[in-house]
Amino acid sequence: MKKYIYIFLFLVSSFTASLLISRDFRVGQIPNGGINSCANCHVNPSGGGPRNSFGQKVEESFLNIQGNVQWGPQLAALDSDGDGFTNGVELQNPTGNWSGGPVGDPSKVTNPGDPFSKPSPTSVAIENIPQQYRLLNNYPNPFNPSTTIVFEIPKEEYVSLQVFNINGELIKTISQGEFNAGRYEKIWDGKDEYGNLVVSGIYFYKLRAGHFEKAQQMILLK
Numbered sequence: 046m047k048k049y050i051y052i053f054l055f056l057v058s059s060f061t062a063s064l065l066i067s068r069d070f071r072v073g074q075i076p077n078g079g080i081n082s083c084a085n086c087h088v089n090p091s092g093g094g095p096r097n098s099f100g101q102k103v104e105e106s107f108l109n110i111q112g113n114v115q116w117g118p119q120l121a122a123l124d125s126d127g128d129g130f131t132n133g134v135e136l137q138n139p140t141g142n143w144s145g146g147p148v149g150d151p152s153k154v155t156n157p158g159d160p161f162s163k164p165s166p167t168s169v170a171i172e173n174i175p176q177q178y179r180l181l182n183n184y185p186n187p188f189n190p191s192t193t194i195v196f197e198i199p200k201e202e203y204v205s206l207q208v209f210n211i212n213g214e215l216i217k218t219i220s221q222g223e224f225n226a227g228r229y230e231k232i233w234d235g236k237d238e239y240g241n242l243v244v245s246g247i248y249f250y251k252l253r254a255g256h257f258e259k260a261q262q263m264i265l266l267k
């Protein structure tokens with residue numbers, strides 16, 4: 046009996062230790078992560094339990110196979126807590142090019158998962174307006190059944206975002222109309238214009254904004 050108690054205690058302590066280790070580790074995987082510590086990703090500022098909007102986004106789409114956060118332009122371009130500032134702006138790395146070490150102005154770091162924690166508009170107004178047209182890689186990819194497409198436009202434009210199959214046939218118009226300068230996040234639910242789920246395969250999403258035109262490949266894998 047005693048043996049089982051020891052085994053049980055060992056398992057509990059290993060589990061707790063692994064939680065503590067992974068928590069510290071994750072904080073070090075986003076720029077200036079140590080400033081908000083566990084509150085970057087969790088509702089409870091001391092960590093554990095439910096994740097906030099940023100933590101949920103990371104868990105859904107930005108963990109690699111080892112469980113490490115994949116910080117980069119796509120995660121930086123999203124506004125996870127919907128407060129009008131991208132995760133990159135909140136963590137002082139708007140472009141998402143951070144790969145370690147100190148970055149930006151630590152005194153301006155705000156919490157990307159807390160809509161009440163936001164940078165002062167004047168301090169980031171310039172950084173917040175994209176400097177160029179960009180169509181980012183969709184995520185997840187491959188996907189099933191839906192995927193998110195992010196694009197940026199530096200000025201007001203008539204925009205269309207459409208999905209084509211490998212034969213160049215139009216499958217779905219995701220967005221069409223006048224858009225202000227900014228970053229946009231659009232979801233394609235894997236359905237055609239008639240609301241039918243499309244078959245597995247390679248698709249292309251194409252952004253047209255003024256004279257800018259770019260297409261990217263994506264894979265629906267059921």
Ligand SMILES: [Ca+2]
Pocket residue numbers: 124125126127128129130131132135157
């Ligand atoms: Ca935000």
